[in-house]
Amino acid sequence: MAKENNNMETMIRTKQENEEINKINKVVLQTDKLTKKFGGLIAVNNFDLKVSQGQISSLIGPNGAGKTTVFNVVTGIYKADGGKVLFKGEDLAGKKPHQIIKKGIARTFQNIRLFSNMTCLENVMAGQHCRSEEGTWTSVLQTPGQRKEELEIKRNAEKRLKQVGLWKWRDELAKNIAYGNQRMLEIGRALASNPDLLILDEPSSGLNDKESEDLIIFLKSLLKENLTILLIEHDMNVVMGISHWVTVMDEGKKIAEGSPEDVYSNPQVIEAYLGKDEEEEE
Amino acid sequence: MKRIKFLLFVSVLVLALGVSSLGVMAADKPPVVIGLQGPITGAAAVEGEMAKRSVEIAAQMINEKGGILGGRMIEIRVADDACQPKAGALAAMKLLSQKDVVASIATYGSSVTQPASDIYEKFKKVNIAYGATVTGLTERGLKYFFRTCGRTDTQGAFFANEVVPLFNAKRVAIMHDNQTFSLGLAEDTVKVLQPKIDAGEVELVYFDAITPGESDYTVPLTKLRETNPDIFYFTGYFPEAGLIVRQARDIGITAVFVGGDAAINEDFIKIAGLEYAAGCYQTQEALIEYFTNPEAVAFKEAYMAKYNTLPSSPWSVYAADALCVLAEAIDKSGSTDSDVIADYLRNKMENFPSITGPIGFDEIGDRVGTGINLYVVNADGSFGIYGK
């Protein structure tokens, strides 16, 4: 899909910049002894997570293991009760979600959260909010600068919509398009903010096999844009198919991490998570 | 094409004929149109309805005598102001936009009269208020604004100078409801009372507002009880007055209860209950049932004949008064020009025998001499002037 989009100059960082980033830290995102409690329940317990530059990392674990909570803490929706979140070496403590996306972390949600009564195009345009800056008065008066920026937003939106294959639905309300398309639109919206790290919360849930396969190809293609991807996933085919690195979580704690093959054969993981799967399959 | 032209010609002819015949008819004694602005809808709808009836009765009386200006009848045009400032401005415009309206009787509420009278002033139309008693209204230097009702400070002075000494009261409690009329009366009373307070003759032990429309006033009343007053003046309206009297007596306030002129009527007795209402006093503008002058008697008869009751508030009768003075001014000055009418009202009218007694106007448009009396609720639920 992305192959045909040749004019990516605006989105992709120059090699120089990339090398600089790599010099500072190969690890893009890191959590250090992250803890989050809800009342008496410890949802995330001293959790360490590492996400490396330019790779697809997966976070897996049984239901209720605290995966989504980790995402919510990382993206600033919840405040951590302990520990740190480091993004490119910078502590994200106290940052609000809208500040974090500006730093370069964009996300999607487990249960799709689109702006239902806005068109697909508007959804993707909204995604660029943090990359644009015209204010209220220039908008009221529609100054040339504002028009120019708006045009740029539209142009980028078009590119992203085409990238996720939804260009023909551009004027449809987001709530009216098919479920699979909604998933893609949400990814498109996240991509529109030109992130360095894309966090996907169960992107393949609710998709059929064909759509899942397309998604795998699509995610892989994103790596060429020099994106780093972190995803929560239940579909083992997806996890094994694309992950460079897998972290397994159970009851708020990390129980294993490594390459997909390592994790797949780890007895602890089988016991906590995959073991049940096998039983069910038998 | 020819047919269209012909049709056009005919229709123009018909129109021209129609207009000219209308003109001829109009020349033959057109009515003198007087506007009446009042709260026909809204919270004060009762007053508006009574004002409408009273003015129509007064017009009927004048018309039966052969009208004014040599046989021209009086016609009343009513505009509803719902007792709201915005609606009041609209109602004034509604009357002013009808070119044949000569003058206006406007209006009942003080806060409505304010913008309305400004508008009338701008369009140079005489307007006479019949219920707006706030003192400041006539002190704005308006040329075309008059009122047949009294001012709150007259009533306040009456309470301070006549009622307080009458009951030998030393400790005075005043309660209002924070609305234009009620607050005005309360403040004017205090103003007149001030020299006596300074001299140490009386003491103002309580002065506070209640919120109209509520049901429970025991909390402020308990506070009032602790100040131990001799006399308790409530300047608000009857729904609250009824509640307040009963709740005050229930928690043991024994002070003499005096209501302002909006406080006491039949509904007051119904709400308070007769056992509580009896013995309550009221400073009141002239109530029509106590008038015996021939004009009032004639008015009462005509009103009785049509509605089988009498207007229960003084304001609607003041509206009828306003019509009488307007008719007199137009008739005597022989003109429907606003400047002439205003000049006549201000400078030439003196002791004109109207329904509520002789009427004249002073320099700023206030009525000269209104009779305020102290009324009392008798044990059988009837009203009477205290001491008579």
Add this chain to the structure above:
Amino acid sequence: MKLNKSIKEKDSIFKNWLIIIAVILFIILPFIINTYWVDVLFFFGVYALLGLSLNIVLGEVGLFDLGHMGFMAIGAYATAILNTTFGIPIIILLPISALAAGAFAWLVCSPIIHLRGDYLCIVTIGMGEIVRLTLNNNPFGITGGPNGVFGIDFPSLGSIFVIDNSTKFYYYIWLIVGLTIFGLVNLQRSRIGRAWNCIREDEVAAESTGIDVRSYKLLAFVLGAGLAGVAGNIYATKLMMVSPESFNFMESCMLFCIVLIGGMGSIPGVLIGAAAISLFPEFFRTFAQYRMLIFGAAMIVMMIFRPGGIWPRKRGAVKFESLLMKAGEENG
């Protein structure tokens, strides 16, 4: 070339011939009807302005604001007090009253902006009531208590041009309504308007998409209040007086209905809603006591048959053309 296309897309709404006819009709109307109806249309304009201002808060951002009259009261009283006490000309007070109302909104809304839905709703009710009651209680003797403040001047440019009659006021308010509509349409089509709509659709997603929800909510309140302040200024100068009873809770409810009857976030809808609310009582005045009964029933029926409002905002109706080089290609 590319730029032209986008401008064309934007301007198409103004090129609608219906709108042109409506505008022409509105310009010649005062010469046809009598001054009473000109005044009625003036108050229609005031309600339209108020509706537009509430539409920012309620329609665009989806915040329940049932105390909007409080902001108008601040604007009206700022005008009244500064004009009668210090003799400052109305034309200078027009922006000042907007600023005063906006600043007030910023001040009171900052601590409560995090409240959700019905909680925000009751707080705005409370705020509106606090404003009205405080004005009514004559703090420091400046608001004139229940009498209000009177003797306010007409808007004027020096002594040359004075807005002093119904027709002038009519053009005055509709000029301002027109300018406001122009500005708001532009806002709707900008990143600001999009951000507001995003917040209305999904707050969490909006925040995660990079929208500073708190600031944009506050911005909506401040802008809405500022416009309401302008409406208050014009209202005060037209009536030449202000009094607290004009700003009661019922009026705020009516504003709420203007936005919802017209259609959330829809500017033509707001105009229709304002017309319904302000003209309906005038047409039905003859029905006296049954008037409000019919009015209430009409509100229910309206919502049953057109729950989205009379003229809901249509999104994506204007076909968006490709801006990229390979324009003809669908689905990249």
Add this chain to the structure above:
Amino acid sequence: MKIILEQLLNGLTIGSFYALIALGYSMVYGVMKLINFAHGDLFALGSYLGYTLLVFGSTYATVTFGIWGGMIAAMLIAAIGIGIAGTLIERIAYRPIYSVGRLPAVVSALGASIVIQNGIMVVWGPRPQAYPANVVPSTVLNVAGMRITLMQVIILLISFMLMGLLYYIIQKTTFGAAIRACALDRDTAALMGINIETIIFFIFALGPALGGMSGVMVGMYYRKISFIMGWNYGLKAFTATILGGIGNIPGAMLGGLLLGVLEMLGSTYLSTAYKDVFVFLVLILVLIFRPRGLLGEKVAEKV
């Protein structure tokens, strides 16, 4: 001290009215997530219904049931009448628009409120009406130097009884559990076999019925009733609901009583004129620090 106690009792009396009305708001909101703006006017309608019953049936009722019996009869009939009116309003004004979201329902509710209010005005007239004197015994009790009216005591007793009963129904019975389940998650509750229709019918009957009963009590206690009283009481009760935490039954009771006491404190120690300013300020302060009311549960948004 004596004064404070007496004032406290006064505050509690007003507060118990607010609490009874607030329960209606809270129950409807809990299950439907809808602010029933017509609820205050249903309360006023209840008051007028009781008025009509007592005016035209007072002699009969008093002869048959005795003086207190007549009162109870009027209250029960008003409760049933308003319960029916409540469900009717739900059928006509709310049910057709549940599916399209909450905001149209707000307008519809305001419309219903205007219809009821003006309907009362058309039927009973714009003047305030007064409850007949003979059903309202105005005995004043003297308890340790405090003057308390008998009516006050009775109202407090009845109110607390009703609140206790409702609390019992909601918290201890299976049916109450069903209501609470609906309040938490209507769809899941429906899947569990709870008949949502019955629940909606019940809350739209019971809430207004409580309002109707308090309407009659307000009428008997204060005697004066007017067609606009629904707005006043409605707004205060709604404030109480939010103060306690909307959708929360004990919260509504607490909020109502607290509001009554707050009003008392405001008008005793500040000025009566600033009483409502004080009440709303307290409300806003509470909401700043507890955004979901005093007893409202802290709900972390599920993302």
